[in-house]
Amino acid sequence: MNLNVVRGIKNLIKNRSSDLEFLYLDWFGGEPLLAFDVVRDLMKYSISLSEKYNFTVSSEMTTNGSLLTENKHKELNKLKVTRFQVSFDGDSLMHDTLRVIKHGSGSFDIIYNNLLNFHETSIDNKIIVRLHLNRNNLESVESFLERLHKDVGNDNRFNILVEQLQRLGGKNDSKIPVINGEKEIRSSYQRIIEKSKSLGFITLSPLNDKNYVCYASMFSSYVIRSRGEIEKCTVALYDDRNTIGFLSTDGKVQLDKKKLEYWVRGQFSRNPEQLACPLYSR
Numbered sequence: 001m002n003l004n005v006v007r008g009i010k011n012l013i014k015n016r017s018s019d020l021e022f023l024y025l026d027w028f029g030g031e032p033l034l035a036f037d038v039v040r041d042l043m044k045y046s047i048s049l050s051e052k053y054n055f056t057v058s059s060e061m062t063t064n065g066s067l068l069t070e071n072k073h074k075e076l077n078k079l080k081v082t083r084f085q086v087s088f089d090g091d092s093l094m095h096d097t098l099r100v101i102k103h104g105s106g107s108f109d110i111i112y113n114n115l116l117n118f119h120e121t122s123i124d125n126k127i128i129v130r131l132h133l134n135r136n137n138l139e140s141v142e143s144f145l146e147r148l149h150k151d152v153g154n155d156n157r158f159n160i161l162v163e164q165l166q167r168l169g170g171k172n173d174s175k176i177p178v179i180n181g182e183k184e185i186r187s188s189y190q191r192i193i194e195k196s197k198s199l200g201f202i203t204l205s206p207l208n209d210k211n212y213v214c215y216a217s218m219f220s221s222y223v224i225r226s227r228g229e230i231e232k233c234t235v236a237l238y239d240d241r242n243t244i245g246f247l248s249t250d251g252k253v254q255l256d257k258k259k260l261e262y263w264v265r266g267q268f269s270r271n272p273e274q275l276a277c278p279l280y281s282r
Ligand code: SF4
Pocket: 214, 215, 216, 233, 234, 235, 236, 276, 277, 278, 279, 280
């Protein structure tokens, strides 16, 4: 993240501090742990302001998990980053065909061993294990759940989130084996949710929550990209509708109100589909 943007975020929080009750920071990439100095800097600054102005700070990180060592867990916990979303694409063989590291080898062992090391500690963090379903991996995901249950099943710091693999606009999109068809998608989710619950995991899924409201629908939630663009949705990263403004170094935000209206229209219509996903609803 550009240092001017870091300055802009600090000034934005400072400008809002006197009337803020709750500040929630969600770290999202790329890979946030590759910019650990930025995370540390902004969290320390936010915590110091929260103590001065008496508001609550809480934070979560979506990470590929490969750099999430015990030391990082400890430091992040002190910095109030206490929830981590770590995704898997199935058991080791399947995961490693989809999730390779720089030199082409698989990433499963690195990520999984970091989870096992965390399990051995008593650090008060939460791990949301996010399972990406695709049209070839349901058996593999079930076998992964059995492995996870055997290794950490009694540890309630681990929860499961079931999601489907999606095409989000990269150059390899056409190669991604997404599940096609509403019926097929529902039955795949159902199968994995049932398996996960039968093993005793707390299991979350957008399919289970009829009242879900996406953060993109909320007036109080904004994405700040590494170059200062302000967006609403964390999926439509290359969609011009999503760039609704810009953050300046002094912490001022310039928003395009017309563009903002599109994302928060569910607040006025009360249409549950628009609230749940303003991007894909009509
Ligand atoms: S608007 Fe839709 S696609 Fe974007 S983050 Fe929300 S639920 Fe996901």
